[in-house]
Amino acid sequence: MTFDTALARVNARALSRFGSACVLAGVAVQADFVSAHQQSDLNGVAISANAIQAVLSSSDVPTAVVGLPFVHGSDTYTVLDAQPDGYGLTTLILEVA
Amino acid sequence: MSNSLHVGVRNAVAAALSALPSLADGGVVVNRSTPMAKQYAKQIRVFLETSSGQPIVLSGQPQDWTTRIRVEHVARAASADENATDLADALACAATERVLADMSLGGLVQHIQPKAIGWFDDEADTSIATVQVIYEAVHRTSGQSIAA
Numbered sequence: 001m002t003f004d005t006a007l008a009r010v011n012a013r014a015l016s017r018f019g020s021a022c023v024l025a026g027v028a029v030q031a032d033f034v035s036a037h038q039q040s041d042l043n044g045v046a047i048s049a050n051a052i053q054a055v056l057s058s059s060d061v062p063t064a065v066v067g068l069p070f071v072h073g074s075d076t077y078t079v080l081d082a083q084p085d086g087y088g089l090t091t092l093i094l095e096v097a
Numbered sequence: 098m099s100n101s102l103h104v105g106v107r108n109a110v111a112a113a114l115s116a117l118p119s120l121a122d123g124g125v126v127v128n129r130s131t132p133m134a135k136q137y138a139k140q141i142r143v144f145l146e147t148s149s150g151q152p153i154v155l156s157g158q159p160q161d162w163t164t165r166i167r168v169e170h171v172a173r174a175a176s177a178d179e180n181a182t183d184l185a186d187a188l189a190c191a192a193t194e195r196v197l198a199d200m201s202l203g204g205l206v207q208h209i210q211p212k213a214i215g216w217f218d219d220e221a222d223t224s225i226a227t228v229q230v231i232y233e234a235v236h237r238t239s240g241q242s243i244a245a
Contacts, residue, residue, distance in 0.1 A: 066136055
């Protein structure tokens with residue numbers, strides 16, 4: 001087994017275990033969706049918010065993904081950025097649609 | 098509730114930059130701090146920074162403002178043969194001509210002019226660069242409101 005094959009298996013297992021069924025641009029994908037607290041500092045003014053992201057297989061991410069809809073549960077988001085990790089997974093940066 | 102005239106000035110700059118034909122495949126984004134996505138080669142980013150008001154001598158007198166608008170002209174090279182700084186610089190030249198074609202922004206300001214320019218670059222899979230142009234616009238509001 002090559003390293004790339006092993007890596008793909010690990011990624012698939014991790015997404016299967018920790019991810020959930022989502023929809024990216026109308027296509028079903030398995031993604032690890034996270035909405036974590038983020039405190040922003042705006043020139044000394046603190047604001048609580050959420051940083052929303054989803055990790056999924058890079059092979060599930062279209063080339064021009066920015067602006068496409070991402071659905072998790074009953075909530076729809078818009079893709080702001082795609083950040084591949086170079087090891088087969090991509091983090092999508094999302095915002096509320 | 099209405100926006101400030103200052104936001105109107107920013108929007109007028111963004112509108113001038115958004116006119117067709119488009120200057121950048123990533124379009125013009127306004128007051129967003131998300132990075133230019135990998136799928137784009139060029140993007141123009143408009144930010145309303147700060148505004149300082151002139152002292153009012155008589156109560157109720159109109160107030161003059163100097164408002165800073167920062168425009169980022171971002172570019173990435175397609176290959177090692179291209180220089181991203183040159184690409185961003187050319188984008189900045191074209192964009193500046195758009196903004197300064199009407200230095201009153203349709204009568205919204207007394208005048209707008211570039212006050213500072215900065216060139217910044219970095220190396221990634223190809224070179225990436227931004228040319229930052231700081232505009233100052235002088236405009237006036239009534240003495241009782243900052244709204245447009």
